[in-house]
Each structure stands twice: as C-alpha cells, then as structure tokens.
Amino acid sequence: MTEPDQVCPIILCGGSGTRLWPLSRKSYPKQFAQILGDRSLFQQAALRFGQGGFAAPTIVTGSDFRFIVTEQLAEVGIRPGTILIEPEPRNTAPAILAAVLALVSRNPDAPDPIVLIAPSDHSIPDSAAFGDAVARGRAAAAQGKIVTFGITPDRPETGYGYLELAARPGADGAPVDLLRFVEKPEADRARAMLASGNFLWNAGIFLARASDLVAAFRQDAPDVLAPVERSLAAARADLGFLRLDPAAFAQAPSISVDYAVMEKAPNLAVVPFSAGWSDLGDWDAVWREQPTDADGVALSGPAAAIDCHDTLLRAESEGQVLIGIGLDNMIAVAMPDAVLVAPKDRAQDVKKAVDLLKARGQRQAETLPRDYRPWGWYETLVLGPRFQVKRIVVNPGAALSLQSHHHRSEHWIVVEGTARVTVDDKVQLLGENQSVYIPLGAVHRMENPGKVPMVLIEVQTGSYLGEDDIVRYDDIYARGQGAKG
Template identity: 50%
Template sequence: MSSIVPVILAGGQGTRLWPKSRSARPKQFIDLIGGDSLFQRSLDRVGDAGRYSPAIVITNAEYRFLVAEQALSAGIEVGAILLEPVARNTAAAIAAAAHLALASDEDAVLHVLASDHLIDASPEYFAAVDAAAAAARDGHLVTFGITPDRPETGYGYIAMGEALGLGAHKVAAFVEKPNLERAEEMLAKGGFVWNSGMFMLPARQFLAECEKLAPEIFAASRDAVAGAHRDLDFIRLEETSFASSPNISVDFAIFERTDKAAVLPVSFDWSDLGAWDAVWKGQERDAQGNAISGPAMVSNSTNSLIVSDHAHVVVDGLDDVAVIATEDAVFVGRLSQAQNVGALAKLLKADDSTRALTETHKTSYRPWGGYSSILMGERFQVKKLFVKPGKKLSLQKHHHRSEHWVVVRGTAEVTVDGKVSMLSENQSIYLPLGCTHRLANPGKIELELIEVQTGSYLGEDDIIRIEDEFGRS
C-alpha cells in the first residue's frame, strides 16, 4: 500500500492577524501560541515515515527561504518545495501537487493541509487520517468535517448525506459562512459540520475529476509541472502555464460539482486561527478569561487577549478587548469583533503612508539571518544585522550609500574590494560608496553588528548583487 503524500499549502498572507502577520512573514511562519510556528507544527504532524512520504510544500517564491529554514530547524525532511509564480488559489496548487506526486507513485494519496491551522495531533486525529486515507483509496475525494460545538459564523459548513462506510458520508451540500441565526439552526438540526479545508485525495481520481470539471486548471497545472525547473532546493513551476489557470478554490472548482465528494466527521481539537479571537480560544487563560503573551499586565479586566512583542502593555478595567502590540504598530479592538481586522488591514494597505505596516516588520528575515531597523533620519539609517553561523550575504555594492559596521557579538569576515578582514567584538570597518563588499559569519554563534548607512538614498533596491549563494538577483 502506498504511503500518504502530505501536501502543505503555505502561501497565504493571514491579514486578519495584523499587525503580527504581514505579507513578508505571514501567520504560518510566526509563533502565535508559544513554541514552533504553525508551519513547523504542520510539518511535525506529517513526520511519521511509517504513515507519510516526505511532504510536498506549495508556497510562493517570496517565502521559499522561510520554508526551507523552518523545515531544517524542525528536523523534518521535505520531499519538494513547489514555488508558485503567481497566486492561483487552492485548486491549481493541489492539482500541481497531484501531477508531481503521480510522477513517482501512480497510486499516490494526497493529504492536503493548510500550514496555518492549529491541530491537536492526538491518537484521535491520526485515527481520522487513517480512516480518510482508506476512504480515499476506495475512490472518494474526502474532506474533513469538524463537529461543531458552537454556532460559529466564521466558518463554512458541510451538510452530510448518506453514510458511505468507513465513517464517511456523501456531501449533500456546502454552506457558505452563515449569519448567527442560520448557524444556530444548523447546530440545532444536526448533520452539519465545519468545512476544515483539509482533504484526503486519491491523486489519479482527483485529476480525472479536475480534467472533467475544470479542464483549464488541469491543463495549466499539468503544463506548469512539465515545464518546471530546479532552482537550488526548490522547484519553480512554469510561469506562463500556471498563470493561465483560473483563480478559484478547490471547493468551488471540484468539490461542489463532483459526485465523488465525501466528508469524514471528526471531533479532534482544530482551529484555523483565522482571527485574534481564535488565537485567544487556543491559549491558556487566567481565571478572568485573559490570555497574555509577552511583556504585559492586566488589572480589573476580563475575557481579553494581550500580545506584545516589545513595549510593556498595561490594560485596566476593560472587557472583551484585543491589544496586539508590535515594534511599529498597535491594534486595539473588541475581541468579539476580531473578524474586522482583515478589512482594516486592507484600508492600511491602500494608503501609501501606512502600506508598509501591512507588508513588512521592523525586523526583516533573510536566508542568511536578517536585520532590524533601529533609527532612520534624513540621509542616515541605523540597523542591527544578525547572521547565522556559516552563512554569508551576497557580494554586492551600492550606488548611493556608504556603510559603517560595528561588531557587537561574534566574529565577522568582511570582504572589501577583494581584501578580507576578520573583525571581533567592538571592532569596526568602513565601506565606502561603490565598493564591492560581502559579510560572512565563519563562527559557531550568531553574528550581530550595528550598521550605520549614510547617503542620498537608503532603499533596499540600492543593492547590486554580484554573486549570491541563494540565487537572488
């Protein structure tokens, strides 16, 4: 019997968890509830070689190094990292993964997972995985339906039809996110489950349905995989073919139209962490119902979520609030109205003066480490750089700025116009305008240094890369 091929969808941007989740580092790659990121937790759930083959991860090019670094950190082998040249929703992504999986296993069964869900990997969960795999091998396209415990308006629902055996049922209907009255009716009536967005799919049957019901998606994904090329540890899907696919979810393209859809009702702990109220529900809370993360204190307050990355937050005399504080932005709002954050993030992105708050953090991550912006003024900028052991930045030069580097921790190997210097703590070096230079960390601990930039233009696009081990231009 073929093992299950995990397919992890890791390209979403998670705007409803602003200001922590931003397009440069969305919610699947950040620590929301303590410990590993949601993506790493997803990798860990599919790490059992007795049940799973190495995972196929689908993401966009911007996140490729985040995926690779977090997989390496988690110690989980990844079979392939597929890079989408453009976003085309879940139908095209899953179809591309199915074509890739079939190239090495004609009986492949795909377990499709979102990378940003919080799931308790309990024995009950894995029993559901095995039951869904059995139903998939029997020819069904299986979706996991979460047994509801409240009239939730933030999820879509599935109406269960006749029993198929193996615990699964035919899908009678999909229901879009309901209002509260409709959600209460479905909960009282029974026979409805939440649509989790997780699937178990026999790859051949899925693609056969895709070819029949969504031929443009089938052809676009097939040709994108056929024309794909290797780029370091990644597989880049062919852009023209993939871009020709309709931008549509697998629910709309396939599941709502096929007669092979089945739903497996399950009751393990699950949350899509789609908004801050879901994060609050997933955390430990004190006797007053408050969940606190980071430097914060509450007084005379109840049923609230306080998250801070930097400043010490004090909340007094409030109920049902979310306070999310990062280095450069603070959100304060009703926790019970947390679904509004996504709309607010769109408004911020539409304004030139606030767009950056939805795109990047003050700390930006790169495959070699990253940097934090400390201070910026007219014709100068101060940053803290951190470089992982054994990593090096690109060989580069700038047309509009010079730089001063001061080492505060570790050892730096600095190349300036072909001359190599070794710097230790409290030593510095000047990089004149236009020089060719490179920074590397030859040591065993993380390198930290302060960079002072001066010049007429200080944007990140004033980097002329001459040589780069990560394939960046």
Template identity: 65%
Template sequence: MPFTQITPVLLCGGSGTRLWPLSRKSYPKQFVPLVGEETLFQASAKRLSGTTETLSFGAPMVLTNADFRFIVTEQLAGAGIDPGAILIEPEGRNTAPAILAAALRQAETDPEAIMLVAPSDHVVPDAAAFHAAVALGLEAVAAGDMVTFGITPTHAETAYGYLELSEKSDGQPVKLSRFVEKPDAARAAEMLAAGTFLWNAGIFLFRAKDMIAAFEALAPGLLAPVKASLAEAKTDLGFLRLSPEHWGGAEDISIDYAVMEKAPNLSVVPFAEAWSDLGGWDAVWRETGPDENGVATSGEATAIDCSNTLLRSESERLEVVGIGLENIMVIAMNDAVLVADMTRAQDVKLAVSALKAKGAAQATHFPKDHRPWGWFESLVVGGRFQVKRIMVHPGAALSLQSHFHRSEHWIVVEGTARVTIDDEVKLVTENQSVYLPLGCVHRMENPGKVPMVLIEVQTGAYVGEDDIVRYEDVYARS
C-alpha cells in the same frame, strides 16, 4: 488495516490579514509562533510526519511563493524535517491550481500515491486523534473516493463554511450532501442544532490519479496551464519554480468551487477533537487559554482588573498594561499597535485596507525583514541615514554587492564576521568595526557556529533596499 504510505502536501501561501499586526504579507501567520514555541507551519509539518501503527508520512511536498522559499526550508530544518519537493508558485492562484500541480507532480512517479493536503496554519493539538481520522478515510480512498475532513462544531460559528452530511455520522466516513457558505448567526444556530453539519477544514485525502481525474471531468480548463507550467518548471537551488507564463493563465479558483462542490465521489470524515484555523484574534485568545476572568496574556503584558481580554506584547522592550478592560484585544509590536473590541476580530482586515490606502508600510511589511541568510530590522531611519540590526546564521553569507548611493559602518556586537572589501578579506570580532566606502564591492559572512549580530550604520543620499548591485549570491537571487 495495512501499513499505508502518505505524501503530505502543505499549502503555504496567504497573508493572514485578520491577525495583523503580527501576521503581514511579508511574514504571514503560518511562520509565527502564535500559540506555543513552534510556528504554525512547523507544528503542521510535524503533525504530518513520522510513522504510526497504520500510517507512514513521507517527506512533505510544500507549495509556497518565492518570497517564502527560504523561510520554509529554515523552519523545516528547525523542526528536524527534510522536505520533499518545494514547488514555487509564480503568483497566488488559489488552492485549485496548487493542488492540481501537487497531484500531477506526484503522479509522475506514482499515480496511485495517497496524498494528504492541508493548510499550514491550523492548530490541531491532538495529533494522534487526527492520525486516527486520516486512517478512517483510507478505506474510502481505496474505493475511489476523495475525502475531506469536517470539524464537529462546538458553537454557532459564522466565520467558517460548513459541510452538510448526507446522514448523521457516528464518527465514520459519510457521503457529502453539499457545501454551505459562511452563514449568518441564525442559520449557524440552526445547523448546529441539526447535527448533520460540520465546519469545513479544507483538508483533503485522495489518490493522485483520482484528483487528476476529477479535474479532467469537472475543471478541464485548469489542466492545460497547470500541466504546461509544471512541464516547463525550472530547478533552482533545490526548489521547483513553476513556469510563470503558463501559471498566470490558470483560473484563480478554490478547490471547493473548482472540483469538490461538484464531485460525486466525496466522503467526509468527522473530527470531533480540538481544531482551529486561528482565523482571528478571538481564536488566538481561546487557544491561548484564558484564566478564570477570561484574560490571556503573552510576552511583556500585564492585566489589572480586566475580563475577557487578550493582551500581547511582541517585543521584549515593550510593556503592555491593561487596566479595567473588558472584551478588548491589544496586540503591540515595535511599529504598530492594534486595539479593538473582541467582537470585531473579523474586521481587523479593514485596518490593513485602511493602512494600505494611506501608504503605511506597516500594512504589509514585517518589522524584521527575513532573508535566506538571516534577518535585519531598521532601528532608526532619517533623511540621509539608517541604522539596522542584522543577524546572520552560522555558515551563512550575504551577497557580494556594492551600492551607488550610500556608505556603511559595520559594528559586530555578537560573534565574528568575515568581511570582504574589494580585494581585502578580514575577520571582525565583537566590539570591532569596519568602514565600507561608497561604491566598494563587499560581503559579510558568518564563519562561526553561533549567530552573528552586527549594527549597520548607513549614510548617503538614498538608503533604500533597492540600492544593491549583486555580483555573486549563494542563494541565486538576481
């Protein structure tokens, strides 16, 4: 087989509510190291990079939203990967508009380009086996087919959609018969026994021009708004912001419903190796590798006389101890703790809905608030004060800003800060502090080569994050 260049496309949106409290709207599961040291996004990007005997992956194209754009670049840099185009979706409109935008963008330079679209939150331990599956799909793509990948089921799963094959496969690409919605337990058992059904992984391989042609034939209503949004996109610090005026007019629909379920030229490549979309804490429990008693622990967690149990502590300062637990999952964070029966893993999203209804910030807001320059977390919040821990990356800088309602004290505890207060600029080192009076124009920067950490004490009538007037910002935030 000749050497083939492939453009990976990573879909990087969603909120992962079934993995609450670790995955939240402000910092969803793809950016979290759920299994191992790397995040799911980093592992996905690495899997779709480099060169094999038959494949060469180009720089990845990423589709994400404005809130995640700097997290994407930071995590790609941490994985040693230079990104290609990063398209910013003004709002989530599901996978069909996103994939069409990617295909149209790629077709501007190469309509024949082969693209591999994948979610950025899946676990595929054997990258070489996945590359071999991709190589199997190339012949079908060369013949004008679009290819999807189906996972050989290991059990009668009710949380996944299925793909019905036109015939049994020996591992080679097979024509798709139909898509099947998530089944009940009895139907899932029947499909497992039949041997012609695979789990739908939502991964696609195609030529850019073939995907565009499929939309022209099967979902023509999406073409005008997506094309217009791409044509009027604005470049912003290396990101490509799709035009919100037109993007909002695109139908909110998945690629399966819009195109794939109706496409006559769709083949399926079976993938029999390990795979998981980590769609619930029960899946994380399986991937973590339970011991002989079915117990999996992570972080500062201890299990005593437990069975079939997941215990996770996401804080070095928080010890989680389970005694005599059976079929229980416990995930503890600084601001929220989930305790649930393992069989109710798919119902964790109900907790998020309940917390939203009562106005709890924990429903959507991650304890660490990530910014392009680093992150901060609130340690204590009172009626007229707030204490934060702030980490600034080497070479990074916060915006030049002022506040209407609060003054601040900064105490450097690690590294060195370069501090601007009105017309004065000075260095503040470890164990030194500086006072910022109400209304002063100020900025903090990290001029060093190691992360800088400081404790910020705010006092005033209002300490909300929206009490900021920005005058300059290297990250072009308004």
C-alpha cells in the same frame, strides 16, 4: 521514493494571513509565526505528518518564503520531498493541482498515491487523533472517494463554511457522504444547523487518490489543468526548489479548490473530527485556543491585566510592556511598530485596518520591522532622511551576497561574534567592537565563519536607502537582482 502504504502530505503555505495583523503580515505571514507555543504553525503542521504512515511532505509556497520554509523544517528535523515555488498567488486550486502532478511525476513507478492536502496555518493540538481520522478515511479514498474532514461544531459560528452530511455522523467516526458545501451562514441559520446535528465545519483538508483529484480537475476545471500542466512541464530546478513556469502558471484562473472542483464532485465523503481544531482565522480564534485565567484573560509576552475579562493581551517585544485595565471582550496586540485594539466581536474586521494602511502607503500594512533573509535577519533601529541604523544577525556559516550600492555607503560595527568582510580586493576578519567602512560603489560582502550568530550594527548614509539598491555579483543562495532576489 514514496512507500505504497504511505499517505503523501501536501502542505500549502503561501497565504498572507491579514486577519492576524499586526503579527501576521505579507512579509512574514501567520503560518511562520509562533502564535501558539514555541513552534510556528507551519512547523506544527510538518511535525503532524512526521509520524509513521506519512511520506515526506510536498510543500507549496511563494518565492519570498522559500528559505523560511527550509530553515523552519530543518529546525524541527523534517526533510521535505519537493518544495514547489508558486510564481504568483492563484488561490488553492492551481497550487494543489501543481503539487499533486509534481508528486505523481516524482514517483512514476509507484502505485496511485493517496494524497492528504492540508493548510499550514491551522491548529490541531492532538496529532494522534488527527492521524486516526486520516486512517478512518483511507479506505474510502482507496475506493475512489474524495474525503474531506468536518469539524464537530461547538457553537453557531458564522465565520466558517459548513458541510451538510447525508446522515448524522456515527460514534465510530466513519466517513459519511457529503450532500453539499454551505457558505458562511447568518447567525440564525448557524444556530439551526448546529441544532440539526448533520452539519460540520469545513476544515479545508482533503484526502484522495492522486488520480481521482486529477480526474476531478479534468472533468470540472480543465481551464486550471491545462496551464498548470504546462507550468510543471516547464518548471526549473533552483537549488533545492522547483520553480513553476511563471508564464504558464499566470494563465490559470485564481480560484479556490472548493469552487473549482469540490462543490461539483459527486464522490465526496466526510470524516468527522472532534478532537480540537481551529483555522486561527482571527484574534478571537487565537483567544479561544490560548490558556486563560479564571477571568477569561489570555496573556502573551510582557503583558498584564487588571480587572479584565474575556480579553486577549499580547505583546511581541521584550522592550515594551502592555497593560490592560478594565477591559471586557477586547483584543490588544502590541508590536514594536503597530498596535491593534478592538472588541473581540470585531475581530473579522482587522483586514479593514490593513486596507486603511495600504491606502495611506504605510509600510506597517505589509512589512514587519524584522526582515528575514536566507542568511539571517535584520531590523531598522533608526531611520532618517539620509541615514539608517540597522541591527543585522548572520547565522553561523551564512553569507550575504557579494554586492554594491549606487546611492549609499555603509559602516559596519561587529558587536557579537566574528565577521569575515570583503571590500573590493581586501578580505579581513573583524571581532567584537571592531568596525569597517564600505565606500559608495565598493563591492563588498559579509560572512559569518563562526559557530554562533554574528551580530553587527550597520550605519547607512546616502541619498537613497531602499533595499532595492543592491547589485548582486555572486550569491550562495542563487538569488537574482532586487531587494530579495
């Protein structure tokens, strides 16, 4: 249950983050990647609310990411409240409203909770300063204001929306009334707003009483409220998740919370925040947040620079080396299956690369070489017309589903750890350097009974090698049929 004096965080983590391609893709978007430091942006967001004064977070995510969410939270010792599963992306307004309504229904006897709505993919290095900013906004929220957080600009940025304040913010950082939201400006307009002193960047973070948020939707977005209420009423529990009803949720318009209610609400205030923030919306933003050398070069992974300036060089595989020579104001990001090279001032155009690859039907547009599952992960090492070689890593205590295939046979070779293997009615333990053959159509499963990750090499042969050639008979993760279930 939520304590009366606690702020209730709602963390949104369903986005796709295409502007950080090739690191961020639809199959594993940027909020789950280790972009800055050794924790993902999602983990950093959860830890930001792990301090005193915050209740257990409510999480909103998509079905494909539900086990990534629970695994990453467990890694940093965070126990969530409700994890809501969106049946499909409908932008931020339906997601936020569903989370607020779920929070209220989970605590029917609690006072009207103060809710903090935050994206999971932003960088806020100073968590204590952010906590102080939330504390400065609580009184205004308790009096019926919807509080948003405005970032003190340090440059005439054209990639962010702005907040126009009724007055210049004071040195105490107290909330200031909001006059209006301003769309991403042209360069001249951005410079004028920076000089005026009463414009802040829009961080997309909101603090308000749950009742005031619901009232705003009832007043200005009833077409969102009605289907979301129905989807929550018909939601069903699935392991530790709460799945919103797909049919009802699909009736909600796909609209941002800014457009749906915030730009129409008369009771908005802004808390200024100047302790460091970035939405990491493109690679130029990542360069700004990373440590750089005397020449402005930011390096990540096995990368090196020769005579480079104001450049980001990032390599994501230990099996490769990225070298930049004579580069100025450039981005180079190397993944095992894709490489991006672009001027920093074209960082906003990376989505064009994703669109190009989609048009060509290339898997690199949306899928990483490594595919994460609730039991671990796998990656394709070699792919031919009728064969595929994979490396599969199974976490301690985890198990794949009991399954069969219509179009392929498999050969498993254990290279690390111990595997418990079921093939039809035979169960056996395999140690390192032992193997087993899975005939076409055989009902089979692999499990890791040990205390360390189990690694095996899988060789598939057959007429069709797609991941949707899986028939599941039993699964400890309650997945359905299909590639991921």
